[in-house]
Amino acid sequence: MAVDKLKLLMGRSITITTEEGSVVVNQPKISEIVDMGEDAYSKVCLPFLMTTEAIFGGMENEEELIEEFNIFDLFFVEVKDGIGLLDNIFGGNSLDILTLALSYFLDTDNIKILRNRQKIIVDDSYLIDSDEFENLRKVIQDIVGREDVEIEKPPKNMSKRQKDIWNKLQKGRKRKAEKEALYLQDMINYTAFGGEAYIPLDHIDNMTYYQFQNAYKSVMGKDAFKMGMSYKLSQKFEVKDEIKHWSDSLKIGK
Incomplete structure (x- = not known):
């Protein structure tokens, strides 16, 4: 359907x-x-x-x-x-x-x-x-706004040593994913304060999840576009320069 x-x-x-x-x-x-x-x-x-x-x-x-x-x-x-x-x-x-x-x-x-x-x-x-x-x-x-769960499959016919290495890599990736996890409170904070205009929290509270996810993607997408355009238009910008995204300062975390 x-x-x-x-x-x-x-x-x-x-x-x-x-x-x-x-x-x-x-x-x-x-x-x-x-x-x-x-x-x-x-x-x-x-x-x-x-x-x-x-x-x-x-x-x-x-x-x-x-x-x-x-x-x-x-x-x-x-x-x-x-x-x-x-x-x-x-x-x-x-x-x-x-x-x-x-x-x-x-x-x-x-x-x-x-x-x-x-x-x-x-x-x-x-x-x-x-x-x-x-x-x-x-x-x-x-x-x-979600899709089927995807789990990385281990390669077939691995030796015991290869399997041990693969398992260690998976544990490392899991720790990294947990550290960088984005929670709903982070997404709400980005959406409320990260756009060109403030979106009141009570307005977000009354959105459906689909509406909220759309608002979040819009705020993040527009910001990414503006940042990308500024890179292209700047004659002084060098790729080696480190630019922190505004979401770093707004992230709440768990």
Whole structure:
């Protein structure tokens, strides 16, 4: 399903209609995300970002597993009684977390899990199977401005020494990413104070996440353009000169 970008920009809810029924996907506002916390928000987004490639990547038979399973089906797979295959990845009962995520984005508590049939019914009419889940997850990805989780796969046929080196490099990259992580409070601060005109925080509070992300990209994009043009127009500028971006002084951090 292609999401209407005009509706996204203007903060409208998105309706998904199937033969069995329809459901409304709400756009979260910044105020909601602030109140629930960025970590909790990321947790309800994750079920719609995870892929079989991320789950099985690096395994010897990854191609066969990726071909055999759909990500939706894996929420119903148990490795032993009461323990789901995806529980470790989601940090808890993965099917419960999926239910919580559906309840949040679809704004309903009327969710029935059909474990044996591996299907979910929302509001007694909207049936989610593996195909419909793929449709739903793409809609939610557009709403939250995120894409499928990507995990770097280790090269195949590495020696033990090569694998040790690769693992050390991955740990170093992870530390670097954590140090340079950009949090929602940083993005809000940049958007409010970094543009040509101040955007009041209460205005940002009332934006949908999509609207806010658009505002943030606009502020950063215009600034990058102005900076790039100033480099081109300056006869004295030398590449070796170090110029710190204004975002360095505005970054709040965690």
